[in-house]
Amino acid sequence: MRRWLDRGAGDGRTVLALVLVLTVPLLLLGWLVPSARDLDRAALSYELLVYPSVLVAGLLFYVCWRMSGNPTTAWLAAGVTVVGAQGVGLAAVRLAQPTAFAAHxxxxxxxxxxxxxxVVAGTVLAARRPLHVDPFLAGLVVGAVVTALRATALDLPALGLSGTALRGLAVLLFVGQACAALLLTRLSGAPGWVRLRIGLASVALGFSQLVLAPGLFEDLEAALATVLRIGGAVVLIHTALALLQVNTRRYGSTVRSLHRRMEHLEADARVNRERLHEIGATIAGIANVSQVLHTHPGISPDRRRHLEQAMDAEASRLQRLMDDRRTTRFEQADLDAVLEPLVTAHQARGRQVAWAPSQVKALCRPDDVAEVVNILLENAAQHARTACTLEVDHAADVIEIRVGDDGPGVPADLAGTIFDWGRSGPASTGQGIGLHIAHRLMVEQGGDLRLEPAPPGQGATFVAVLPGEVPE
Structure with missing residues (x-):
């Protein structure tokens, strides 16, 4: 039982703060208003503070239900709200007509x-079926109906029950409250510590009614009832706050988990879009070379051989892309053998690409270099007025592959973000993916991809830099 009571207890300072909030007003009332120092009158007035606090607890349980959707929490919210609402109505009726209330x-x-x-019937139903109405609104409605019944009963003839009969009814009422609390602790669907603590609060509030029965506790009845009601209200509010804290943490954990899943999904989507981009560009090159071979039967044997080699190279790269078996290890690659199929494929599409073999070899991932150059040639061809150039330079311990065009160039406000995902110029028809892919592939090889500064209107030149050694 101690484990259930302690779980979700939170900071003890919260309990102290709640006790002060519910007791300080009573002390101030007695200090400022001498007539309120009478215990019976003070206890009666104080109900207007305690039961609204129970209503606050009902509202907190309602928020917990909204967050979790737990059916048991909905019933708890409805029950606590009923207790608070009818308690406010009870105090209001007693304050308005204290003499008539005592007579009835x-x-x-x-x-x-x-x-x-x-309440007992609601506790039994809570174990069997969900609540199909708004719990807080239902609690307020039931509390208002009970208050209306109390006000109406004041106009009825008094029953004239003896003190013994009233004490017997009070005991019976407390037994019913205890039974409801016992049933509450056996509910499933809510944490055990929540059910147990609400049950204890329910017993405290029920016992406060019992001590007010005539002749049971004599002069201490008002003070004892006030203490019990304060304790019950504190337990209810603190339990609701603790449950709200648990639900908030759980909700936050769920949100963080969903956020991580969204990040993974976005990353996967990017990878898939990048792969589709690469596959699409490769298929376009193969299709154009194939079209040239089939629609120009009179081309020279040497030209045909170059076209067939280009198509075979692109088909092999496509196969590796489709099978997710692209080369991931570094190897000493002949850049002429990597670049020639690309140049041939672009020229087969009617594009003017100025390129000359360089006989330069580089430590790289050949498929990645081919993809980067293919992207740069594609961009250059889209923006060039006449032709684009492809040059390979071996300077010091780096190798530079330069792709330039004589188009309008890259706008100054775009130059700093040209490699960002989804970034493209106003005149571009692309998705803003290619240059991002190219930059990533070069960085993964220990190299870089940069845009050379150029005056406006004098074309754009991209430089892919490869290291002279394999990056570790």
Missing amino acids: AGWMTGIDLALQAL
Whole structure:
């Protein structure tokens, strides 16, 4: 039982703060208003502070239900709200007509018994079916109906029950409250510590009604009832706050988990879009070379051989892309053998690409270099007025592959973000993916991809830099 009570208890300072919030007003009232120092009158006035606090607890349980959707929490929210709402109405009726209320104690106790039967029935239903109405609104409506019944009962003839009969009814009412608390602790669907602590609060509030029965506790009845109600209200509010904290942490954990999943999904989507981009560009090159071979039967044997080699190279790269078997290890690659099929494929599409073999070899991932150059040639061809150039330079310990065009160039406000995902110029028809892919592939090889500064209107030149050694 101690484990259930301690779980979700939170900071003890919260309990102290709640006790102060519910007791300081009573002390101030007694200090500032001498007539309120009478315990009976003070206890009666104080109900207007305690039961609204119970309503606050009902509202907190309602928020917990909204966050979790737990059916048991919905029933708890409805039950606590009923207790708070009818308690506010009870205090208001007693303050408005204290003499008539005392004379009709039999009717009031009968209404309490009916309400207690409703609470027991609700506890039994909570174990079997969900609540199909708004719990907080339902609790307020039930509390308002009970208050209306109490006000109406004041106009009825007094039952004239003896003190013994009233004490017997009070005991019966407390037994019903205890039974409801016991049933509550056996509910499933809510944490055990929540059910147990609400049950204890329910017993405390029920016992506060019992001590007010005439002749049981004599002069201490008002003070004892006030202490019990303060304790019950504190337990209810603190339990609701603790459950709200648990639900908030769980909700936050769920949100963080969903955020991580979204990040993974976005990353996967990017990878898939990048792969589709590469596959699409490769297929376009193969298709154009194939079209040239089939629609120009009169081409020279040497030209045909170059076209067939280009198509075979692109088909092999496509196969590796489709099988996710692209080369991931570094190797000493002949850049002429890597670049020639690309140049041939672009020239087969009617594009003018100025390129000359360089006989330069580089430590690289050949498929990645081919993809980068293919992207740069594609961009250059889209923006060039006449032709684009492809040059390979071996300077110091780096190798530079330069792709330039004589187009309008890259706008100054775009130059700093040209390699960002989804970034493209106003005149571009692309998706803003290619240059991002190219930059990533070069960085993964320990190299770089940069845009050379150029005056406006004098074309754009991209430089892919490869290291002279394999990056570790």
